[in-house]
Amino acid sequence: MAEGDGRGQGRRQGRRQRSAQAPSQRARHGDPARGAAYSVLRAVADGGYANLVLPTVLRNSRLQGRHAAFATELTYGTLRMQGLYDAVVDAAVDPPGRSIDPAVRDILRLGTHQLLGMRVPDHAAVSATVALARQHVGAGAGGFVNAVLRRVSERSRDEWLERVLEPVTDPVERLALQHSHPAWIVRALRAGLIGHGSSTAESVDADLSALLEAHNTAALPTLVVRPGLGAEEELEAAGAVPDPIAPTAWTMPGGDPGQLASVRDGRAAVQDGGSQLLALALAGATTDGQTEHAGDETEHAAGETHDKTARGGDGEEWLDLCAGPGGKAGLLAALAVHRGARLLANEVQPHRAALVRNTLRAVRERHPESVSVVVGDGREIGETDPGRFDRVLVDAPCTGLGALRRRPEARWRRTPRDLAELGPLQRDLLASAIEATRAGGLVLYATCSPHLAETEFVVKDVLKAFPGRVVAEDVRPLLLDRAGEPLPDTGPGPWAQLWPHKHGTDGMFLALLRVR
Numbered sequence: 001m002a003e004g005d006g007r008g009q010g011r012r013q014g015r016r017q018r019s020a021q022a023p024s025q026r027a028r029h030g031d032p033a034r035g036a037a038y039s040v041l042r043a044v045a046d047g048g049y050a051n052l053v054l055p056t057v058l059r060n061s062r063l064q065g066r067h068a069a070f071a072t073e074l075t076y077g078t079l080r081m082q083g084l085y086d087a088v089v090d091a092a093v094d095p096p097g098r099s100i101d102p103a104v105r106d107i108l109r110l111g112t113h114q115l116l117g118m119r120v121p122d123h124a125a126v127s128a129t130v131a132l133a134r135q136h137v138g139a140g141a142g143g144f145v146n147a148v149l150r151r152v153s154e155r156s157r158d159e160w161l162e163r164v165l166e167p168v169t170d171p172v173e174r175l176a177l178q179h180s181h182p183a184w185i186v187r188a189l190r191a192g193l194i195g196h197g198s199s200t201a202e203s204v205d206a207d208l209s210a211l212l213e214a215h216n217t218a219a220l221p222t223l224v225v226r227p228g229l230g231a232e233e234e235l236e237a238a239g240a241v242p243d244p245i246a247p248t249a250w251t252m253p254g255g256d257p258g259q260l261a262s263v264r265d266g267r268a269a270v271q272d273g274g275s276q277l278l279a280l281a282l283a284g285a286t287t288d289g290q291t292e293h294a295g296d297e298t299e300h301a302a303g304e305t306h307d308k309t310a311r312g313g314d315g316e317e318w319l320d321l322c323a324g325p326g327g328k329a330g331l332l333a334a335l336a337v338h339r340g341a342r343l344l345a346n347e348v349q350p351h352r353a354a355l356v357r358n359t360l361r362a363v364r365e366r367h368p369e370s371v372s373v374v375v376g377d378g379r380e381i382g383e384t385d386p387g388r389f390d391r392v393l394v395d396a397p398c399t400g401l402g403a404l405r406r407r408p409e410a411r412w413r414r415t416p417r418d419l420a421e422l423g424p425l426q427r428d429l430l431a432s433a434i435e436a437t438r439a440g441g442l443v444l445y446a447t448c449s450p451h452l453a454e455t456e457f458v459v460k461d462v463l464k465a466f467p468g469r470v471v472a473e474d475v476r477p478l479l480l481d482r483a484g485e486p487l488p489d490t491g492p493g494p495w496a497q498l499w500p501h502k503h504g505t506d507g508m509f510l511a512l513l514r515v516r
């Protein structure tokens with residue numbers, strides 16, 4: 001993205017920003033877009049989430065249009081690429097490897113992203129970032145930042161890459177540095193590509209590079225239109241177009257989806273296409289022991305477009321075991337209502353259950369009897385409600401390694417220890433879901449991670465714990481795009497793995513289990 005540098009963000013706002021600062025002050029103070037990016041980086045260093053902090057910071061700084069886009073790209077790009085930029089900065093400081101104050105480190109990362117990752121002219125990148133350092137840290141920091149960024153600006157991105165990669169011989173470490181991921185994640189993704197049958201020994205290196213690159217590429221927001229609530233017209237009028245990935249998916253090439261009335265009132269929402277496919281797959285599967293649902297053939301609500309077979313419906317009870325903040329529950333609720341089923345959304349954290357209630361408001365207002373939200377530990381439902389549900393979604397808490405393109409700081413926060421902590425919880429939740437499902441009913445286990453330890457290994461372990469009682473069914477034929485075609489390249493089955501570089505979705509894993 002080319003940089004705005006305080007110019008032309010709607011003439012009125014540009015004048016306001018300019019008149020608020022004399023030229024001499026502007027030289028000393030950073031501009032609002034860079035200031036906003038810096039605030040988000042500092043909040044992330046304190047444990048905040050960029051996707052939650054950034055909108056507030058943009059609003060408080062009154063940044064809009066291309067200034068907001070500049071601040072967003074600067075923030076997200078810097079967070080994603082910080083592994084590589086730290087190596088560049090460490091090589092550029094004098095003496096190399098000298099320790100750097102965390103706030104100054106953030107400012108140097110921002111400057112390096114402008115120089116190596118954006119189309120900002122060198123002089124503007126250096127002077128505006130030095131001003132930021134002076135404003136937020138002090139004059140000494142300004143001088144230091146100036147010296148380091150001038151050295152960074154002396155080489156191109158490719159030249160820096162060559163320089164920092166030179167001493168690194170291990171192929172995984174090289175890819176990690178080049179694509180700015182922790183090495184343990186690169187190793188796990190490599191194992192996932194092979195383990196899920198997505199890559200062969202010959203193709204894995206190219207696939208891995210494409211996957212890591214996809215994590216570093218901003219994704220256009222995908223919207224879900226919750227069926228039967230009438231949001232399509234407004235989306236069309238706003239310039240959104242149907243997305244081929246799923247019958248409920250739409251893409252908005254520009255503008256802020258949050259401004260749409262249908263998004264504000266919960267008839268539509270921003271939701272990854274993979275998440276939509278997952279909810280549609282669970283709703284589209286056939287439960288045993290149910291009669292045909294006569295409405296299925298005639299209705300043309302999204303998600304019902306292709307499947308004209310019996311899937312049960314009337315009177316069914318559906319459970320979303322780990323529902324917060326409610327994205328998948330929102331789609332499941334709309335599908336359940338349409339099919340004469342009821343959805344119970346469960347979430348262990350009260351504040352996340354409140355988010356689920358809010359997400360479900362459009363359906364709850366129209367069909368209060370069909371949807372309810374409860375706070376509870378999903379591990380207990382198998383005991384409190386054995387054999388009660390026809391369909392259960394376990395969208396398990398996981399490392400989120402499949403959603404790194406949307407959560408720019410997540411790769412630096414996660415550690416292999418998280419896997420050790422999540423593993424027992426994932427197994428307990430899946431076992432509880434199985435206990436809570438009636439004979440002939442279905443459990444869909446899903447993660448937004450392709451890590452083998454939280455996908456295939458969990459499912460295989462739990463299947464072993466229920467010998468003869470639970471079978472894995474082929475979920476791949478249920479993953480249908482808008483044209484009704486099964487998604488290609490989802491693995492050898494019976495489970496499926498989606499990938500950002502292949503499907504343009506988050507890296508979702510799905511396993512469909514039938515209780516006998």
Ligand SMILES: C[S@@+](CC[C@H](N)C(=O)[O-])C[C@H]1O[C@@H](n2cnc3c(N)ncnc32)[C@H](O)[C@@H]1O
Pocket residue numbers: 275321322323324325326327328329346347348349352376377378379395396397398
């Ligand atoms: C991956 S998120 C679910 C995302 C959700 N399905 C959606 O689409 O918005 C996992 C959720 O599980 C919740 N969780 C963690 N432990 C749980 C437990 N023991 N019982 C129920 N929910 C739990 C977390 O708080 C988190 O909200």
